[in-house]
Amino acid sequence: MENDQITFGSVTRWLKIKHLVLVNSLAKTRNMHTTAEHMNVTQPAISKLLRDLEVLLGFPLFERQTRNLVLTELGEFVARYARITLEDTESFVDQVNKLRRGGHGHLKIGTIFAATSVVLPEAIASIKRERPLLSIEVIEQTSNHLLEMLEQKKLDLIIARFTDEDCQPFEFTPLGPEPFCLVANSAHPLCQLEVVPTEALSEWPWVMYPFNTPIRQRMERAFTKFKIVPPTNTVETISMQTFLQLLQSGPMLAMLPESMVQSHLQNGQLQILDTPFKVESQDYGVITRKDEPLSEPTRTFIATLLEFARQRQTATEKKHRSHPRQSR
Template sequence: MHYPADMTEDPRTDRDPLPASQLARQIPAVLRKLRIRDLETLRWLGRTRSFARTAEAAAITQPALSKWLREIEDALGVSLFERTTRRVTPTPYGDALLERAERMLTDLAGVAPAMQALRDGLAQPVNVGILPGMASVLMPQTLARLEHTGPALRINLFEDTLDRLLPRARWHEIDLLVCRLDETAMNAGFGTVPLYEDDVRVFGARNHPLALHPSPGWPDVARYPWIVPPPGTPMRRAIDTEFAHQGLPLPRVIMESVTLMTNASAAQAMPCLFLASTLGVARSPLAPALHDFGLPFSHVAPTVGVLHGHAPSAATLALIEVLQDVSRTLATPFIMNKINVT
């Protein structure tokens, strides 16, 4: 039986060379030999920065892992990782390869969900990362809009802090990220779409002792215990920066939490304070039990928006358009709750 020539070969002669742009798109032989398992091993090495942990995850010996990596580096003619006695660190070449490996693995992981969505009559699922408190502002109306007017999308929602979601966006595990467009977000290398404005203020229980104060200031709220976000998050830095800017020591921290329901419930049990967005509180069932002290965090970016990759899918673009439409209906409420003194 006659087999056709290898499709990777081009029938042109030396007199009829391939255009440079097409040559650039050809896959080098060393990359053609890579298996999915190899891509996963690269990802483990990039994430753990450890030969020992990667070898354990890949179920191979460390010498075999070193030999495997050296063969790839020799074939590519570049160093992918810098080795020390304790860690390995990706070089710029390694970062470039890791980014593409992450993208390929994410795309492969999305094949089965995409097929299932199509079988269910839906578009490909869109993985959405969103910061705590923003889902209650955007998602109810977004889902209602999609249900009534389309398009038929399925949304996979991941609610977390920015320091956890940004790496997932870089690893292409999420298609878009809804967050505040602060310096970190704007310099992360993604496309941006502004959505709406929303203040972050000091909140407590409606029966908090300071709720009787006609105009409490930062020295007043500094005297009470606080529930704060975890270290390293933008909102934790906003608290630290605000009190430093006010010339005040940090208040006593009684718990670290980013969950509005938990924070609000704790505030009902004791006179503690926490930060929250005005829109997030206004759309919470606990809003009537909370008091807005009217103290905004001046170092928090007021604009909430979307971060997306440079080649978003049609489903992702459609969802962004719906988010924009929903955002136009939002208005930052003034929800200063005054207790009626009888």
């Protein structure tokens, strides 16, 4: 077979998991004896299995040296395939065992930072009470990065901000609006003013989201609308922790989601500035790939998210009716 190309059909007929275990183990140990012990077979059996595999592939996987084995260039490619396939197989076995014990698979969620302080924790706690063996992985990033990961099928769903341009290949289900507020630490000189004039905002340093994020783009449009010179003394970050630390460390301003700063407003660390400058709220919600069936855990989790979002929206509306001045 040395001069013939291998085919998919031929590989599926003779390639076995034990071949992949052999290559993976030899790539790690570089030693026939250690691999034989690992696979619980004799060293001659290991030698024959490797020789048969190399004949079937049509090229050597290892160079035999005095003390160890060294992967050939093609051998490195085969070893990488063996490692990835075995990792996938291990994950498959783990998921099957969880399902047999009453588990519910794996859910990989991408989320913007604001959602982690709103409906996401409640929804996760709720579904984990019902399905304790459901494995949930949460990845926090900006909306544009999450959309890329969703399109590449690295995530099952994302909770992110919605724009018509971004969501052409996706389905969007709104969870609610995300209002923003302009904040500073309570010792900031602007906090002494009843109303902060818009022209004063450019005179202070800002902490801002990067330019390629939806909120930053809307802020730039708001600067234009209110005829404000965009600040040049800025620090850009997507880290909420960095936002808060910088706001506390000096006289800086930041436009942040209200949900993310509520606790800091309540304990007096931050204060909302009363100013005509506003950035319009934007819906955030659940985004999935269009025309692709959702797994049962994904459907259940989305339903849970929507229910908690509905409850939160009802509570917010009730609070606004009861305390209109406080909720402003």
